[in-house]
Amino acid sequence: MSRYSGKILFYEGKCFTGRKLELCSDCDNFQDRGFLNRVNSIRVESGAFVCFDHPDYTGQQYILEHGEYPEYQRWNALNDHMGSCRPIAMHGENYRVELFEGENFGGERAELHEDCPFLQARGLTKNCVNSIKVYGDGAWVMYEEPNYRGRMYIVERGNFSSPKEWQSESATIQSARRVANYF
Structure with missing residues (x-):
């Protein structure tokens, strides 16, 4: 896997329930993928991502690294809005x-x-x-x-x-x- 990619799964419900959206690259608008902008849990299987509470990479930023986030408070959000995301370019360890x-x-x-x-x-x-x-x-x-x-x-x-x-x-x-x- 390239250090520029990863895999993230968004779930409409808490604790990884409900409809899900799986991404391995940039997504400027979740609704274009048939997914509402309500996200209550996230699983980052690999990589690191910057997510935004609005489409087109705007609004509040959330940095999500490898791991599980069973409810939106775990990524320091005040609500369950999420509209876009992209992988964080990781080049190495310096x-x-x-x-x-x-x-x-x-x-x-x-x-x-x-x-x-x-x-x-x-x-x-x-x-x-x-x-x-x-x-x-x-x-x-x-x-x-x-x-x-x-x-x-x-x-x-x-x-x-x-x-x-x-x-x-x-x-x-x-x-x-x-x-x-x-x-």
Whole structure:
């Protein structure tokens, strides 16, 4: 299996019951596949996926790695809406990210190679990140709150000069972790 693919199953009912939708690649609109936008449980058999509560890869992001999620609260959702998803591109195991307090890679900077539950302990003086550079092989999840809580955003290899580029309306980022569980 390529590190760019995986397999995810969405179920309308809790505990893997009801109609299901099986995907191994991008899906920009679940309704186009005959599946309603109500998802109450998910099983990720392989890979890692970023899912969105609206079609066309918009809205709240949820990062789902290998494992079982018997109810929507397990992936930190507030409701059972889900409209699109795509696999997370995993290239290998070399992780490196630079976080900048200012837009366009300015201001205070912190570099990470491992998960960080509280970014202010790593040199950032504010609780905001306005630009990001992702190097190496792996993808990262940025969280609005410490200890990997709150809204989450996926960033993969590349440069993000403002929060809008990782689909955030806010620069509040207080914790970060690697997407590592993809098999």
